[in-house]
């Protein structure tokens with residue numbers, strides 16, 4: 001997206017500069033990862049490729065639990081200090097969408113160091129103060145070390161961000177089973193692709209009609225997301241879909257169940 005595009009975010013200057021810094025760190029890390037792979041691919045694409053390799057290993061050796069756990073552990077170890085933050089323009093779009101929808105109950109699948117969460121919290125906080133509605137951003141991160149770092153960045157932002165977030169540490173397929181808001185407005189799927197469909201199915205009973213599901217990298221990770229995309233695009237499941245033309249694709253699916 002053009003660098004001339006205005007930034008819709010309304011936030012104190014210290015948050016805006018923290019976000020600039022965090023996005024830069026994330027992109028620098030991804031460029032380093034790309035170099036590690038002989039500079040073959042750049043940015044988010046490298047993560048998709050690593051994920052695909054990880055998934056292919058699992059499919060090739062479905063009964064080999066040792067190979068599963070070692071490739072999964074290797075992948076997780078590589079990602080432990082990585083931001084893999086959602087691109088800045090996609091984050092700004094999410095903020096814009098939250099304010100347009102009046103969304104106050106949001107679930108984020110995959111929080112990492114909490115960059116996209118800052119945008120979600122600012123959007124939800126803005127809608128809450130404009131409307132008096134209640135709501136929360138439910139963030140999810142499997143790695144405690146990453147969750148601690150995320151909390152540190154949110155503390156730097158201050159209460160305007162911290163107070164909006166309920167961070168659940170552990171496997172999201174467990175942590176999202178309990179205490180969800182009765183009606184969820186928005187679900188961000190920014191998670192390893194194999195987890196995307198199980199996550200959607202966990203949250204689905206609470207999605208309100210008109211809720212939006214955003215999924216990152218649906219072009220570059222189309223292979224990994226095959227099951228999710230087939231589910232979303234099956235008319236029986238009630239989603240109206242569009243791949244937004246951000247880098248590597250950003251799927252916007254509106255939940256319009258028939259009954």
Ligand SMILES: C[S@@+](CC[C@H](N)C(=O)[O-])C[C@H]1O[C@@H](n2cnc3c(N)ncnc32)[C@H](O)[C@@H]1O
Pocket residue numbers: 079083084085086109110111112113114115116117140141142143146170171172173190191192195
């Ligand atoms: C792409 S990153 C999220 C980036 C984040 N949304 C941002 O923009 O800063 C995906 C994160 O999901 C986490 N994750 C992977 N499996 C998980 C699981 N089963 N439960 C919760 N989090 C998980 C990973 O540790 C990783 O930090």
